[in-house]
Amino acid sequence: MMEEPIKNSFMTANTELDTAKVPYQTVYTGARIPSIGVGTFGSDRFSGEAIAEAVKVAISVGYRHIDCAAVYGNEHLIGPALRDAMTVNSIRREALWITSKLWNDKHSEADVIPACEKSLRDLQLDYLDLYLIHWPFPNHHAPHVDVSSRDTNAKPYIHENFMKTWRQLELLVDRGLVRHIGTSNMTVPKMKLVLRDARIKPACNEMELHPHFQQPELFKYVVDNGIVPIGYSPIGSPRRPERDRTNHDTVDIEDPLIVRIAQRLNVHPAYVCVAWAVQHGHIPIPFSVKREQIESNLHAAISAPLTDAEMMEIKAIDKNCRLIKGQVFLWKENQPWEDLWDIQGEIIQ
Numbered sequence: 001m002m003e004e005p006i007k008n009s010f011m012t013a014n015t016e017l018d019t020a021k022v023p024y025q026t027v028y029t030g031a032r033i034p035s036i037g038v039g040t041f042g043s044d045r046f047s048g049e050a051i052a053e054a055v056k057v058a059i060s061v062g063y064r065h066i067d068c069a070a071v072y073g074n075e076h077l078i079g080p081a082l083r084d085a086m087t088v089n090s091i092r093r094e095a096l097w098i099t100s101k102l103w104n105d106k107h108s109e110a111d112v113i114p115a116c117e118k119s120l121r122d123l124q125l126d127y128l129d130l131y132l133i134h135w136p137f138p139n140h141h142a143p144h145v146d147v148s149s150r151d152t153n154a155k156p157y158i159h160e161n162f163m164k165t166w167r168q169l170e171l172l173v174d175r176g177l178v179r180h181i182g183t184s185n186m187t188v189p190k191m192k193l194v195l196r197d198a199r200i201k202p203a204c205n206e207m208e209l210h211p212h213f214q215q216p217e218l219f220k221y222v223v224d225n226g227i228v229p230i231g232y233s234p235i236g237s238p239r240r241p242e243r244d245r246t247n248h249d250t251v252d253i254e255d256p257l258i259v260r261i262a263q264r265l266n267v268h269p270a271y272v273c274v275a276w277a278v279q280h281g282h283i284p285i286p287f288s289v290k291r292e293q294i295e296s297n298l299h300a301a302i303s304a305p306l307t308d309a310e311m312m313e314i315k316a317i318d319k320n321c322r323l324i325k326g327q328v329f330l331w332k333e334n335q336p337w338e339d340l341w342d343i344q345g346e347i348i349q
């Protein structure tokens, strides 16, 4: 996959790594997307500068897939980092896969193309490989607000409106600003409508995926329809903001099975989560600003260390534990967060 592989190798988990071996998946256009990316949302803990530096490190050790978003507020810093990393490591634009996302306050028809153009300017790119609608709701909330915060103009999912936004994404493809478009934080009922009505179908769907939250039904639906699943919070987002935590949340990297497999491999449990993602067939986008973790996660993606029996055992520890519940996008008073996720199989209005 790597057109200009970095030749360095490193010792992260007992074996040397040839970074040219990073696997990839093929999207329906025939384009190849690296099977691991690096996240760029710092959970409010790191400066944009630190995250941009982590992107440079990631590219230098062999990552070619970067998961960005306008709302992370750091694309203007990641742009120069990308340019530097491409120059220093002699990487052509075509060797990278760069994703960005349309934020919820830019769903109206007039706003979509300017929002994408701003991300392109900030990232210093001529085109994006993938542009996602970050959430299927147009509901906006200010950064850092508590989960009880609500947008007074909040609305449920209105398919007609979503498709108006989607048509603008299709225009971005027509104009060559974006190579692929996709969805994020979706459900099966919503995906069915989008697939029915899209002129250009989603290439990827970004969804929360980790051993304690495997979303088997949505995962199968996406794969069966030729859409590549990208898994966010692949390590179970152990450092997510306080506002995204509840007493019922479980911790993937403390799960006895994940810990046991990590001990067998002599690695951190995070390594097992990343390896599971790639062997399971989705693309993890772990976040870290630490070089050793960035390297370890790449190593996990390449090494396929889990046995078939371990993969079966991990399948059985799914706890249906959604961590990013999305409460701030709710549109009614005293509404349960589950309403965002259509758990009865129908879109909640």
Ligand SMILES: NC(=O)c1ccc[n+]([C@@H]2O[C@H](COP(=O)([O-])OP(=O)(O)OC[C@H]3O[C@@H](n4cnc5c(N)ncnc54)[C@H](OP(=O)(O)O)[C@@H]3O)[C@@H](O)[C@H]2O)c1
Pocket: 038, 039, 040, 041, 042, 043, 067, 068, 134, 184, 185, 206, 207, 231, 232, 233, 234, 235, 236, 237, 238, 239, 240, 268, 270, 271, 285, 286, 287, 288, 289, 290, 292, 293, 294, 296, 297, 324
């Ligand atoms: N589409 C969406 O709506 C959406 C939502 C959420 C996230 N995302 C994307 O997904 C990315 C990742 O999600 P996330 O940050 O929530 O969760 P995550 O990747 O599951 O967890 C990140 C944390 O795991 C720890 N970690 C990473 N690599 C490690 C390693 N090798 N060993 C030990 N610990 C390790 C780090 O903690 P320490 O810092 O303590 O070491 C890091 O802060 C985001 O950056 C963003 O790009 C997208």
